[in-house]
Amino acid sequence: QSSSDSTDSSETKVLKVAFNQPESHPQFKAMVDFGEKIKERTDGAYEVEVSPNELLGAQRETIELVQSGTIAMSIVGGSLMENFNEDFVVFNLPYVFDSKEHQQSVINNEEIVHDLYHSVEEDGMIVLGAFHGGVRNVYNGEKPVEKPDDMAGMKIRVMESDTNVQMMEKMGGVGTPMGQGEVYTAIQSGVLDGGENNELVYNDLKHVEVAPYYSNTQHLMLPDYLIINSELFNGMSEEHQQIFREELANAIELEYELFAEDVDKAKQEAEEAGAQFNDVDMEAFQQAVEPLIEEKLTSDQAKEIYEKLRDME
Amino acid sequence: MDIAVVVGLILAIGIFVFLIIGVPVSVSVGISSMIAMMYILSFDDALLSSSQRMFAGMNSFSLLAIPFFILAGVIMNNGGIATRLINCAKILSGRMPGSLAHTNTIANMLFGSISGSAVAAAAAVGTTMSPMQKKEGYHSDFSAAVNISSAPTGMLIPPSNIMIVYSLASGGTSIAALFLGGYLPGLLWGLSCMFIAWIISKKRNYKSQLSISWKDKFYIILDAVPCLLLIVIVIGGIIGGIFTATEGSAIAVIYSLILSFIYKTIKIRDLPGILIEATKTTSIVVFLIGVSTIMAWVMSFTNIPGLISDVLMSISDSPIVILLIMNLILLLVGAFMDPTPAVLIFTPIFLPIAMELGIDPIHFGVMLVLNVSVGTITPPVGPVLFIGVRVAKLKIENVIKPIMPFFIAIIGVLLLVTFVPAISLWLPDVFGLLTGE
Amino acid sequence: MEFAKKQLDNALSTICIGLFGFLVILVTWQVITRFVLNNPSVFSEELAKYCFVWIVLIGSAIVFGEKGHMAVEMVKEQFPKKIRIITEVIIEMINAVFALFVLLIGGIAAVEIAWNQANATLQIPVGYLYAVMPISGLCIMFYCVYNIYQLISNRALTNT
Numbered sequence: 001q002s003s004s005d006s007t008d009s010s011e012t013k014v015l016k017v018a019f020n021q022p023e024s025h026p027q028f029k030a031m032v033d034f035g036e037k038i039k040e041r042t043d044g045a046y047e048v049e050v051s052p053n054e055l056l057g058a059q060r061e062t063i064e065l066v067q068s069g070t071i072a073m074s075i076v077g078g079s080l081m082e083n084f085n086e087d088f089v090v091f092n093l094p095y096v097f098d099s100k101e102h103q104q105s106v107i108n109n110e111e112i113v114h115d116l117y118h119s120v121e122e123d124g125m126i127v128l129g130a131f132h133g134g135v136r137n138v139y140n141g142e143k144p145v146e147k148p149d150d151m152a153g154m155k156i157r158v159m160e161s162d163t164n165v166q167m168m169e170k171m172g173g174v175g176t177p178m179g180q181g182e183v184y185t186a187i188q189s190g191v192l193d194g195g196e197n198n199e200l201v202y203n204d205l206k207h208v209e210v211a212p213y214y215s216n217t218q219h220l221m222l223p224d225y226l227i228i229n230s231e232l233f234n235g236m237s238e239e240h241q242q243i244f245r246e247e248l249a250n251a252i253e254l255e256y257e258l259f260a261e262d263v264d265k266a267k268q269e270a271e272e273a274g275a276q277f278n279d280v281d282m283e284a285f286q287q288a289v290e291p292l293i294e295e296k297l298t299s300d301q302a303k304e305i306y307e308k309l310r311d312m313e
Numbered sequence: 314m315d316i317a318v319v320v321g322l323i324l325a326i327g328i329f330v331f332l333i334i335g336v337p338v339s340v341s342v343g344i345s346s347m348i349a350m351m352y353i354l355s356f357d358d359a360l361l362s363s364s365q366r367m368f369a370g371m372n373s374f375s376l377l378a379i380p381f382f383i384l385a386g387v388i389m390n391n392g393g394i395a396t397r398l399i400n401c402a403k404i405l406s407g408r409m410p411g412s413l414a415h416t417n418t419i420a421n422m423l424f425g426s427i428s429g430s431a432v433a434a435a436a437a438v439g440t441t442m443s444p445m446q447k448k449e450g451y452h453s454d455f456s457a458a459v460n461i462s463s464a465p466t467g468m469l470i471p472p473s474n475i476m477i478v479y480s481l482a483s484g485g486t487s488i489a490a491l492f493l494g495g496y497l498p499g500l501l502w503g504l505s506c507m508f509i510a511w512i513i514s515k516k517r518n519y520k521s522q523l524s525i526s527w528k529d530k531f532y533i534i535l536d537a538v539p540c541l542l543l544i545v546i547v548i549g550g551i552i553g554g555i556f557t558a559t560e561g562s563a564i565a566v567i568y569s570l571i572l573s574f575i576y577k578t579i580k581i582r583d584l585p586g587i588l589i590e591a592t593k594t595t596s597i598v599v600f601l602i603g604v605s606t607i608m609a610w611v612m613s614f615t616n617i618p619g620l621i622s623d624v625l626m627s628i629s630d631s632p633i634v635i636l637l638i639m640n641l642i643l644l645l646v647g648a649f650m651d652p653t654p655a656v657l658i659f660t661p662i663f664l665p666i667a668m669e670l671g672i673d674p675i676h677f678g679v680m681l682v683l684n685v686s687v688g689t690i691t692p693p694v695g696p697v698l699f700i701g702v703r704v705a706k707l708k709i710e711n712v713i714k715p716i717m718p719f720f721i722a723i724i725g726v727l728l729l730v731t732f733v734p735a736i737s738l739w740l741p742d743v744f745g746l747l748t749g750e
Numbered sequence: 751m752e753f754a755k756k757q758l759d760n761a762l763s764t765i766c767i768g769l770f771g772f773l774v775i776l777v778t779w780q781v782i783t784r785f786v787l788n789n790p791s792v793f794s795e796e797l798a799k800y801c802f803v804w805i806v807l808i809g810s811a812i813v814f815g816e817k818g819h820m821a822v823e824m825v826k827e828q829f830p831k832k833i834r835i836i837t838e839v840i841i842e843m844i845n846a847v848f849a850l851f852v853l854l855i856g857g858i859a860a861v862e863i864a865w866n867q868a869n870a871t872l873q874i875p876v877g878y879l880y881a882v883m884p885i886s887g888l889c890i891m892f893y894c895v896y897n898i899y900q901l902i903s904n905r906a907l908t909n910t
């Protein structure tokens with residue numbers, strides 16, 4: 001099919017996408033693929049340019065750039081969206097998802113997320129879709145963790161938020177917020193006993209060298225959101241909007257696949273470097289963090305989303 | 314014309330013209346970046362983005378180390394710590410030819426290891442050392458040359474504010490690794506100055522008339538222990554991962570404050586004055602960081618670093634040639650520009666190229682800092698040169714010739730550091746900081 | 751004019767001294783909570799960063815008042831006195847334009863856009879924290895006007 005009048009290449013609109021990770025990241029590759037499809041299917045009306053490595057700024061700042069329309073899109077972590085609508089917290093809590101597949105069936109399910117993702121429209125943006133951001137597991141240098149008691153007294157680095165500190169406390173350890181750059185030496189010197197992150201980060205930052213026990217606690221599966229300037233998106237023809245949604249859905253599917261491949265590779269490399277992976281008593285951890293989930297789900301909308309997604313298991 | 318070329322020209326010409334007529338560096342960079350923004354965005358968006366980028370550039374926890382190290386430096390300058398370090402350096406330089414010149418160099422290195430400022434070292438150490446050297450028959454242009462050429466070692470030897478600035482500009486290179494990486498180059502710089510001073514002193518027969526008894530040596534060292542302990546606690550803690558650079562800098566403030574209270578060199582009522590002095594120095598540096606962030610953003614938005622990289626790579630694909638060109642440009646820039654803006658402007662341009670050549674960001678950072686440190690002693694804009702000449706009560710013309718042999722030795726060190734990565738990377742590697750990101 | 755400048759100097763200096771002193775205590779407290787009390791504080795790091803930006807922007811305004819920002823002076827020093835005064839006036843005007851556009855107008859726009867954006871740990875809208883930009887912009891513009899007034903009325907050159 002060909003569009004009627006937008007074939008002139010001089011009318012190409014370049015959409016900048018801010019991204020905080022390097023070109024090798026699955027989300028980057030998926031977005032590049034997305035861009036190629038968009039250019040093709042809109043006959044060159046839109047071109048997508050992804051800037052990796054925080055070139056356009058850190059995530060929080062790129063949200064403001066999207067709001068003001070300076071750039072078109074950005075991929076941002078779930079916790080940042082809580083600053084605009086607290087209900088976003090629902091996907092950022094521990095053990096809301098049972099598996100990667102469960103997450104995939106929820107976070108782009110129009111019936112569940114439509115209202116949430118459009119709730120930030122008055123702030124000048126729309127969440128167009130959600131990517132998989134990895135599964136976070138606990139690792140340490142002492143012993144395999146199988147149940148909450150195993151982490152008693154262990155200082156585990158968590159992301160810099162109070163929710164994460166509380167979560168780690170419920171899981172049995174001592175949550176210690178710290179910038180990622182200092183974690184390796186902190187574990188090495190004994191300031192920390194371990195950390196929690198996905199397999200890619202664990203392997204890339206060589207944390208395996210100081211904390212070889214990687215336990216599949218699967219406590220967090222934080223989505224990363226693709227946000228777009230609302231004026232820009234609402235100003236598109238319906239046909240183009242449809243193309244954007246379809247191609248993004250494809251890109252997200254691709255990203256889940258690429259991420260899984262990278263995780264396999266990372267696990268293999270980490271194992272060669274001495275990592276020991278072990279499964280845990282998930283139910284014990286799920287029960288331990290349940291009070292936190294109840295405490296954090298305050299609004300009706302968040303509770304409703306939570307019910308819906310639990311029904312989907 | 315390509316958008317990157319236009320924006321590049323606006324920035325280059327704008328900054329140059331504003332600087333030349335005497336507009337502050339920060340405003341020259343800021344207003345040129347704002348104009349460049351207006352070329353790529355609408356008027357309103359340009360102003361909004363400029364101010365957002367500026368705020369974002371300053372809003373960083375690692376930058377907090379800068380006001381604290383500056384504050385610790387101001388406290389120590391008022392706290393009689395320089396004298397103790399000079400006494401300590403006397404013992405180390407012993408009775409070899411030109412021992413007072415070596416004392417000066419060692420004192421500058423010791424001072425540098427507790428303060429991040431080369432200007433402060435040149436002023437504090439030079440003021441005490443220059444009359445002493447005159448009394449023992451050293452030519453004053455020679456002793457000024459020694460003081461000036463060895464003062465910048467403090468920018469390489471940690472703690473170093475300029476390394477923190479680089480860490481930020483390079484997107485978060487480990488400060489601990491950079492601090493460690495600076496030790497050997499800083500030491501080499503100091504040793505090369507001592508070597509030149511030794512040759513000249515031997516030729517001119519500068520002898521040492523100083524002799525210190527073992528008992529005095531013991532007391533001098535005992536007296537300096539608290540100062541030296543600061544280095545161990547703060548730098549050791551940062552490198553060992555016990556605390557962050559920012560936390561270490563706060564410990565340095567508290568420690569030097571307690572020490573000054575014990576030495577009774579600072580009273581409570583001096584504190585507001587000290588705080589305001591540190592505020593001003595901090596503001597000048599960090600305001601500059603803020604506006605440079607606007608510029609860095611405009612450049613990456615229009616992909617200027619990629620363009621420059623293409624041009625450089627088309628000249629030669631030999632890493633040796635490209636590194637030599639970078640050094641030459643940086644030395645030239647350093648002649649005209651202060652270290653902070655130079656690092657902020659050239660990191661986003663040169664680092665991607667260096668990384669493409671397979672150079673480690675820590676190695677590149679040390680090389681960059683070394684280049685801009687040399688700039689502090691070269692005219693026309695050479696703050697260490699100016700202060701060194703002023704405390705020696707000389708004119709710039711008097712010291713240019715005596716400095717030349719030292720300058721050549723320092724360039725030798727620069728080439729060594731550029732082409733022998735191990736000098737900057739060995740220590741970080743030993744402490745496991747190369748893999749830790 | 752002279753009186754207003756003194757008052758502003760004093761007010762801004764007091765703010766900076768207070769904030770800086772608070773900052774030292776805050777970060778020291780953070781170190782203590784992490785090591786001694788074994789109870790990490792997320793809150794203090796965020797607060798410290800914003801304190802710091804306030805200090806820098808207010809402090810920068812003071813430095814503009816003293817013409818203390820780094821600049822290349824050697825070219826304008828060669829100029830004859832009259833041209834030099836004109837140059838100095840132009841420099842102050844350029845400083846004022848920067849403060850007006852980026853800090854005041856851009857700053858107000860940034861405050862507006864971030865007004866509803868909550869800060870996760872501090873529970874203060876980010877907009878409040880951006881407010882220091884227009885404040886600093888106004889102060890810098892005042893100092894520029896003051897410096898121009900000084901240059902024209904005294905025809906004297908202050909050495910910085």
Ligand code: NA
Pocket residue numbers: 424425426427428429430466467468469470471472473
């Ligand atoms: Na230093």
Ligand code: NA
Pocket residue numbers: 647648649650687688689690691692693694695696
């Ligand atoms: Na220079």
